Amino acid sequence: MDFEQNENQTAILGGLEQLIAGLQVEAPKEGVLVAFSTRLDAELEASGFLDIAREAEFTLLDSALVVERLARLPVSAEVAFSALVGPLFPTDTVQRPFALVTANPLSPARFLTVARTLLVDKGDELLVIDVDPSQVEEVESLFAYPYGKLASLEGMAVRRMGADLATGVRRRWRLALAVEGSGLMQSAIDTVIEHVTNRYQFNRPLGSFQAIQHRLATAAGTQQSARWLALRAAWSDSEADCALAASYLQDSIPTIVYDLHQFCGAMGLTLEFPLHFWTYRLKAMLGDLGGSSAQARAAAIATWQDAA
Amino acid sequence: MPSDDLAQFRAEARSWLHANTPAHSAPLDGPDSRTFVLDWQRCMYEGGWAGLTWPSEYGGRSLSVAQQIVWFEEYARCGAPSTHNASFVGINHAGPTIIACGSVEQKAFHLPKILSGEVIWCQGFSEPGAGSDLASLRTKGRIEGDEIVIDGQKIWSSYADIGDYQELLIRTDPESTRHKGLTWLICPMDLPGITVRPIKTMAGPAKFCEVFYDQVRVPIRESVVGGIGEGWKTAMATLSFERGTASLALQISLVGKVEQLAADCIDPFVAPRLADLRADAAALKAMSYSFALSSEHGTPGAEGSLIRLYFAELAKRASDLAVDLYGIGSPELAGEHGWAFEFLDAYSETIAGGTAEIQRNIIGERVLGLPRGKA
Numbered sequence: 001m002d003f004e005q006n007e008n009q010t011a012i013l014g015g016l017e018q019l020i021a022g023l024q025v026e027a028p029k030e031g032v033l034v035a036f037s038t039r040l041d042a043e044l045e046a047s048g049f050l051d052i053a054r055e056a057e058f059t060l061l062d063s064a065l066v067v068e069r070l071a072r073l074p075v076s077a078e079v080a081f082s083a084l085v086g087p088l089f090p091t092d093t094v095q096r097p098f099a100l101v102t103a104n105p106l107s108p109a110r111f112l113t114v115a116r117t118l119l120v121d122k123g124d125e126l127l128v129i130d131v132d133p134s135q136v137e138e139v140e141s142l143f144a145y146p147y148g149k150l151a152s153l154e155g156m157a158v159r160r161m162g163a164d165l166a167t168g169v170r171r172r173w174r175l176a177l178a179v180e181g182s183g184l185m186q187s188a189i190d191t192v193i194e195h196v197t198n199r200y201q202f203n204r205p206l207g208s209f210q211a212i213q214h215r216l217a218t219a220a221g222t223q224q225s226a227r228w229l230a231l232r233a234a235w236s237d238s239e240a241d242c243a244l245a246a247s248y249l250q251d252s253i254p255t256i257v258y259d260l261h262q263f264c265g266a267m268g269l270t271l272e273f274p275l276h277f278w279t280y281r282l283k284a285m286l287g288d289l290g291g292s293s294a295q296a297r298a299a300a301i302a303t304w305q306d307a308a
Numbered sequence: 309m310p311s312d313d314l315a316q317f318r319a320e321a322r323s324w325l326h327a328n329t330p331a332h333s334a335p336l337d338g339p340d341s342r343t344f345v346l347d348w349q350r351c352m353y354e355g356g357w358a359g360l361t362w363p364s365e366y367g368g369r370s371l372s373v374a375q376q377i378v379w380f381e382e383y384a385r386c387g388a389p390s391t392h393n394a395s396f397v398g399i400n401h402a403g404p405t406i407i408a409c410g411s412v413e414q415k416a417f418h419l420p421k422i423l424s425g426e427v428i429w430c431q432g433f434s435e436p437g438a439g440s441d442l443a444s445l446r447t448k449g450r451i452e453g454d455e456i457v458i459d460g461q462k463i464w465s466s467y468a469d470i471g472d473y474q475e476l477l478i479r480t481d482p483e484s485t486r487h488k489g490l491t492w493l494i495c496p497m498d499l500p501g502i503t504v505r506p507i508k509t510m511a512g513p514a515k516f517c518e519v520f521y522d523q524v525r526v527p528i529r530e531s532v533v534g535g536i537g538e539g540w541k542t543a544m545a546t547l548s549f550e551r552g553t554a555s556l557a558l559q560i561s562l563v564g565k566v567e568q569l570a571a572d573c574i575d576p577f578v579a580p581r582l583a584d585l586r587a588d589a590a591a592l593k594a595m596s597y598s599f600a601l602s603s604e605h606g607t608p609g610a611e612g613s614l615i616r617l618y619f620a621e622l623a624k625r626a627s628d629l630a631v632d633l634y635g636i637g638s639p640e641l642a643g644e645h646g647w648a649f650e651f652l653d654a655y656s657e658t659i660a661g662g663t664a665e666i667q668r669n670i671i672g673e674r675v676l677g678l679p680r681g682k683a
Contacts, residue, residue: 108637
């Protein structure tokens, strides 16, 4: 077991920090609900950080560390699907950014307003749809990501792929949720710790109250658990690990989002405070792939099958 | 009240609401919100359906809490505009506070205006440095002859930008600390020296406001409620209403919304959560009715915090489930009063009027009688 970064990972994350610093990524000055950065998305694509898992000398775990780091930014880009799901497809057979939906290709999807490929998990097959932007309708989003849906499939190329690829995409989708979610949790917790350290009530920092300390300590434990489960899933790329990590992440979201907003009081309810950039993206993940209980069942089934 | 009479009252309420309920919901902020809310309040007043439990000499009808509950049930049933709007402070805690603590002149002047939809009220309690720790507030009032001169800042004053009056808590004794030396007063919002800055919430509307006071002069006789230096006592009455019976209509509405979720639920994965939610809603209904009926002839007690907390957390769980049940992009989530808005707005339920943590402190110390902790 090795829990330290290896040389490749240190080099990748160092390079990523340079890119982030060069872009001077900051939370939007004016309060906005949807904070998608076209510039960040383009720079990540051009710099190759989203294709790491395709390179022989790198691993899926290396790619997961990139996704986790970028999730901690106060703006979003289509990172997790490109970096973790995209490598399942041969190079140049599909174009990022990706949007993913379950069953119905006309369902609203994160990133569909910017996506070039829509992947539809239909259980026993996968639809790969080359998105015609003229068919995309923007969907009102209160959850920090850009949302869109297709008006129809008319005029779009739809490729039907087999069950194996559908299963793989579903597995990596779960991994993407787990990895991105743990990064989002970390930034949200960091923001709250800063607030309760500096905010005084009753002549003492809010963070000195045990009622807050205990729940923040639990939140920190939850985030660490989510992180290690996600990284383990990226390391093994197994059905059971990916489903378990996604289930844990989704199951944790309601409590952690509630607590983190609660500790910031009314300030945390405004668009002048950055917390929603992370908590709302977490909330958007809550129902993906049928929610936590569906992932838990998938994890159990995969584990029993593996054991058998 | 005999059940036959209540049934007759219910039939009258249902009939009137059916004929008069607006086709559209209230805008969430700004002048349009003011116009809508005042028009609807005026409509209810002229129809005899405003201030059911308020004294008849001030424009109310002196009816029973049981009748008030029936009205709220019918109000929710017909989908009338949410009572969580710009009239909330005036109807639910400024008005009741003036009834409980105001002078005869204050009651005669202000209560009919609130009921008849002439004025909007807002609250001026919290400050940037005084949220949960309300007693640390620093906005000061200097007494000069028969006037108080106000300097300072308030925050989270919902609808202050469209308000006519503010229930304002300030420190009038400069030597005092904590709960002493405070004064609760009625502050007209059009006075020179008042500046209002709306703050946009993550749910969309810009209804929260910061209010700045620069040498604002108010007359003592007309403005002070409960006496100079007695503001904490008056504020506790205000908060008792806010935490006690103010949310009764919202609680009844929430119970109805949970039942609608149950009717719409075809998702077997959501069903177990919904079953829990229905049980919680039934419990809330029983608790809130019992508490409202027991508070019929006085200021609500600390037990109101139990219900306030229960309601707030249930409202959050209900909207959380609704988002999962209907899904992003569904018509149920869309719009100014859709479930997505409710989900985001519900975050304020466990913060406004005393955070969930403060409510738990009140329950621990004043309901359960536990020893006070060191602040």
